[in-house]
Amino acid sequence: MPKETTKPVLQIGEPGPGVAKVDPILVADNVTRTFGGMTAVDVQHVEIPRGAITALIGPNGAGKTTFFNLLTGFDRPDSGAWVFDGQDLAGVPAYKVARKGMVRTFQLTKALGLLSVLENMRLGATKQSGEHFFGALFKSTWKKREADITDQAMELLARFKLDTKANDYAASLSGGQRKLLEMARALMTKPELVMLDEPMAGVNPALTQSLLGHILNLKTEGMTVLFVEHDMHMVRTIADWVIVMAEGNIVAEGYPDTVMNDPAVIDAYLGAHHDTDLGSLTGQLEVAQDIDPHLAHEIEEEIEEEAHHDGK
Numbered sequence: 001m002p003k004e005t006t007k008p009v010l011q012i013g014e015p016g017p018g019v020a021k022v023d024p025i026l027v028a029d030n031v032t033r034t035f036g037g038m039t040a041v042d043v044q045h046v047e048i049p050r051g052a053i054t055a056l057i058g059p060n061g062a063g064k065t066t067f068f069n070l071l072t073g074f075d076r077p078d079s080g081a082w083v084f085d086g087q088d089l090a091g092v093p094a095y096k097v098a099r100k101g102m103v104r105t106f107q108l109t110k111a112l113g114l115l116s117v118l119e120n121m122r123l124g125a126t127k128q129s130g131e132h133f134f135g136a137l138f139k140s141t142w143k144k145r146e147a148d149i150t151d152q153a154m155e156l157l158a159r160f161k162l163d164t165k166a167n168d169y170a171a172s173l174s175g176g177q178r179k180l181l182e183m184a185r186a187l188m189t190k191p192e193l194v195m196l197d198e199p200m201a202g203v204n205p206a207l208t209q210s211l212l213g214h215i216l217n218l219k220t221e222g223m224t225v226l227f228v229e230h231d232m233h234m235v236r237t238i239a240d241w242v243i244v245m246a247e248g249n250i251v252a253e254g255y256p257d258t259v260m261n262d263p264a265v266i267d268a269y270l271g272a273h274h275d276t277d278l279g280s281l282t283g284q285l286e287v288a289q290d291i292d293p294h295l296a297h298e299i300e301e302e303i304e305e306e307a308h309h310d311g312k
């Protein structure tokens with residue numbers, strides 16, 4: 001697919017960190033979070049474009065997961081406000097955030113191993129009227145709702161090719177299948193914004209292609225995606241927009257084909273490797289492993305070739 005021809009116009013105004021978007025689904029201002037004396041997140045202004053796939057990248061410890069936690073109500077900020085689809089969400093707890101249409105997955109999957117795959121899915125559903133006193137009085141309503149949830153869960157499981165495992169313990173799934181389960185579960189609330197924290201981490205290469213397809217499908221269905229990822233190949237392949245975090249700040253934003261040439265981005269990544277000797281292949285490999293597995297693989301081959309050459 002020629003990406004250039006389908007590239008949507010997302011930004012208005014001056015390019016750079018905090019740039020305004022044509023149609024933002026989420027706008028955050030002055031969001032800070034400190035742990036002890038350390039500032040983990042200090043985001044002055046950021047807008048997430050609606051209907052697009054945005055990658056949030058940055059070196060380890062940049063604050064990406066903490067920012068996800070704050071936005072989705074799993075953690076409380078020291079300061080800040082953010083508006084999702086016109087609704088002020090600062091201070092709103094996670095389960096209510098999900099009901100409002102914003103869900104996230106976790107870097108380390110939270111699938112409950114001793115529940116079945118289907119039970120895990122059912123936990124993703126919200127507004128279980130049966131859980132309310134009056135709802136429970138109307139048992140027929142409750143039963144109908146239960147059946148609907150099961151139908152919806154099975155439909156999603158089929159789409160993620162997990163339907164044959166519906167009654168297996170989640171613990172029996174592979175790492176990649178758990179990532180799929182988590183994504184499927186997130187969709188139970190019919191969200192508008194899906195936030196994925198390292199969806200590819202720990203996924204077997206055989207599953208990565210289908211995971212990429214699933215993420216692209218979310219966009220096709222009209223959802224907005226914000227995902228954290230270290231694999232730059234994946235970022236280039238599916239992201240429409242890239243936001244770069246370093247030391248809690250947003251240091252750069254842009255279209256994927258341009259943002260990686262931004263000196264602030266190179267600084268951010270190399271800053272995390274200030275002791276690395278980039279003149280050596282092993283030094284380059286160390287940095288590449290953090291940024292781009294494909295580049296890392298090429299450097300590995302080069303190192304092998306050199307060793308072979310030297311051996312002769």
Ligand SMILES: Nc1ncnc2c1ncn2[C@@H]1O[C@H](COP(=O)(O)OP(=O)(O)OP(=O)(O)O)[C@@H](O)[C@H]1O
Pocket residue numbers: 035040058059060061062063064065066067107
């Ligand atoms: N609960 C916590 N208590 C203390 N420090 C924390 C806590 N959570 C995160 N931090 C610190 O905040 C900083 C940002 O961490 P965070 O996990 O958000 O980074 P990240 O960008 O997601 O990194 P990675 O790419 O490795 O997942 C780190 O220095 C981390 O050690």
Ligand SMILES: [Mg+2]
Pocket residue numbers: 064065066107
């Ligand atoms: Mg993280």
